[in-house]
Structure formats: C-alpha cells, structure tokens
Amino acid sequence: MVLKPNYYTVSLALAITAMAASLGIYSSKLFSKSETITLASNSDLTTQSFSTFKSHSVWVYALAFYPDGKTLVSGSYDGTIKIWNLHSGKLLRTFKAHTDAIESLAISPDGNILASSSWDNRIKLWNLQTGTLISTLAGHTDDVKAIAISPNGKLLASGSTDKTIRLWDLNTGKQLSAFEDEDWVRSVAFSPQGITLASGNESGSIKIWQLPSRKVLHVLAGHSGRVRSLAFSSDGQTLASGSADKTIKLWHITNGRTLCSVVGHSAEVLSVDFSSDQQTLASSSYDKTIKLWHVPTGELLNNLTEHSKPVWSVAFSPQGKTLASGSGDETIKLWRIPIAKQPLSSTLSICSNSVNRY
Template identity: 50%
Template sequence: MWNLKTGKLIHTLSGHSDDVKAIAFSRDGKTLASASWDKTVKLWDVETGKILRVFEHSDAVRTVAISPNGQILVSGCQDGKVIIWQMTSGKLNIPLAAHNQAVSSVAFSADGQTIASGSYDQTIKLWNFQTGQLLHTLQGHQKAIYSVAFSADGQTLASGSADTTIKIWRLSNENVTSILPRPIPIMISKPSN
C-alpha cells in the first residue's frame, strides 16, 4: 500500500501462497480484501497490515467486492461459484452455483442490495444479495466478460469483454442503452419460477 501524498510505501501485505488476482477496499478505507489463486480471500487491517480473517474456498478466487456498508463480502471463483460471506463473523452466507465457467468480476450496487457477476461463460447475472435469488441473466457479449461495474445510482451496469466491447445496461427497464464500440444483438432473460 502506498501513501498517495508522499508516494512512499506504507505496507507490503504478505500472506498468500499464490497469485493475488483482485483486491477491494471497504468504503471507509480501513479494510482491504484480497482474492488469490491460493483458494482464499484474506481480509486485512489497512493500518496495521495484519490479517483479520481468512475465507477458504474450494477453487481459485478471481475476484472480490465489499458491500457499501462494509458488512458483506462477495467472491467469484474459477469453478463458476459466487460466494456471499459475512465479514464480521466469517460465516458463509450463500454459495451460488452461478456460472458454467470462471467468474471474472463481481460488484455491488450502490445500495448494496444487488450483486452483479460477470463470467467467461459470456453472461452477467444479477443477484439479490439477501436471498441469493437470481434476478436476471444478461447476454450479448460474444466472448468472456472481464469486468462489471454499477453506476453510482445503481440504475446502470457496465460490462467489459474480450469481444472488445463495453456494454451499458439500463437496469430499470432491462434494455441496453448503448453498446461500445459496435452494436451486436443482445438477450435478457429472467429466471423461470
């Protein structure tokens, strides 16, 4: 970790036994989560550099996000699972058999109620974080999805893909509002009840 004002190194956090694939700060900046190929997510105290908690997984962890309120952690794994954890207790809340291929990106909406997961299976899935219920599956990318991000108002989701496009999804009406740089057909499906 670096001091942005001075450019000096504050901490080097060591504790993983394999590649660190993703990191995420809590909104208050006091906690950092790190996802690793060593099948763990580690929670770090930013001030001391000490490990607060270790979340064990059954496969390599590619991505991690912390909820806006700092209470929930979500991780995405090589085996296609999305896992929702309670940060304070370390309790596994909900494991989701989410995707057919690796989960490459996860994100919380600004209100913390919805989780988006993007995958190598070319889909984005939206989840209710409280229940783990699948809300929507967004399709339209032609290759793996590498990144997903919500807008500040939670009404728009952006996804970036190996197909060289960024798609902008308007979530309030479930339509794509624009596709960059070239348009291709899209499909949105709701889970059948």
C-alpha cells in the same frame, strides 16, 4: 432495487421489425457493418470516447478513481502504476510498483491509500499524496487476483489463486483472518454497508460471506465459467457478476436468487461496474467491447467499440457521469455516460422468468 419482469420471449428479427415499424425506419438502417444495433433516435447516448490516455506500453489491467472523481489510477501488465489528472489529461506520476502484472487496484474512501495486487503474490499499500510505499502485505502464496477496501476504510480483502480470501487491517497491514475456497478466487467485493463480502471463483461459484463471522450466507450458483468481476449496487441489494461463460448475472443479496441473466458479449466478460445511481451497468469483455445496460430492465443501452484489443477493466467515477476503460491496446479511454431516454434494444438480454424470484 426491483428489476422489471420480462414476460415475453421474442426473436431478434421480430423485435427489430416491430421496433423499426414503430419508428418508421427500415430494418436495414438498424444495423452497422458489425451488426451492432444503432438507433438515431437515441442521440443523447455517447458512442465515442472524449479522451484517450496513451502512456502505458503494455496491457492496462486495472483502474481506480479517486473519491473526488478528478484523478484516475491505472495499473498494467509490467507492474507499473500511473496517476492521471482527468481534467487536464496530464500524467501526474509513474512508478514501478510490482515485479509482475498488476491485477487489481483499490483506493481508500479518504483518498489517502492506494492498494495494488499482483502476480508477484504481493499486495502493496501506497501513500497517494507522495507516491511512497507504506507497506507490503505478504501472506498469499500465489497470484493475488483481486482486492477491495471496505466502505469504512478499515479493512482490505484479497482473493488469490492460492484458494484463499484474506482480510487485512488497512491501517497496520496486519492479516486479520484467512478463509479457504475450493478453487482459485478471482474476484472480491464489499457490500456498501461493509457487513458482507462477495467472492467469485474459477469454477463459477459466488459466495456471500457475513463479516466478521466469515459465515457463508449464500452460495450463488449459475455461472458455468470463472467469475472475473463482481460489483454491488449502491444500495447493496443487488450484486452483478461477469463470467467467462459470456454472461452477466444480477443477484438478489437477501435471498441469493438470480434476478436476471444478461447475454450480449461474444467472449469472456472481464469487468462489471454499476453507476452511482444504479441505473446503468457497464461490462467489458475479451470481445473488445464495452456494453452499457439499463439495470431496471436488463436491456442494452449502448455498445462501445473503440478499443482494438480486450477491455480488461471498466470503472465508473464516484459521481457516475464518467466511465473509464483500460485495454490490451495499451490505452485508457474516458466516456461520458448520459441518461438514456429509452433502451437501445431488449433483444440481447434474457431477463425472463424473473417474476416472483424475490
């Protein structure tokens, strides 16, 4: 995937003036009270959620879709897991999974196993057909911040504030290996091919590990704050990272170089995810917003503002047409994500100097 270079640096005022002139719209119509740029010509873009789930009584920290995209799993601050039918909106099952907050969820490619991780230092594997506990993976000595399941469904990776990354056999629950980081591990993600693992830490460093050798292929430096979330594009060529420094960065995996640094959130970026067609990147933040970005250009497509508290997690359905968001306002919202005819604005992204970087 290639990012379109941005050869110019323009001020927000000049960009808006030019855009307004070309559309025949006065600039005052381009701003809402919250100073979010909105263009009536982009009527195909959804700005309102089509469904809201209310059952959690505390912050919703983690989300995961079933492979068929018809069912959603949510995990919350009180250690509770809920399973939802997205078509009917019906709550199918609720169970107390952990003794502390659930930080991360992952579902196996066959849809049979749910993995959950928690502040209680544990990873648990659940039978999704029955809701029963399969096994508890003990090994980490501190909060398990992130988990991911490999594309072939054989491995589970976990990252913890004990400064280790661990690999587990998903079928047996046996720990296969552990490797150390210099700081708390905040995020992990397998490449779609399953041959590399990305990890992000508290210091803002990202490592690309070769599997199964555990050799570090690249150290991606650029963030000035902890890396809260990582996501690979479906072709495995691009990695997105969201950080406490309020930025999202796109990285070229082959050479480890920065493709684009996207600026738009006013607080820590908590979660990022690619749509399946690689055209849209969703990001959520402590600033209570979700932003949708056009991946080829890094331009802002839409700003979703319905949540009243930080949005801890966003996840695209496997088909890429639905985005789910979980928030500190105790709700889960579903959004339809259409294909944009044109980007909303290019002024809130910084993709300059991306020429000849890959």
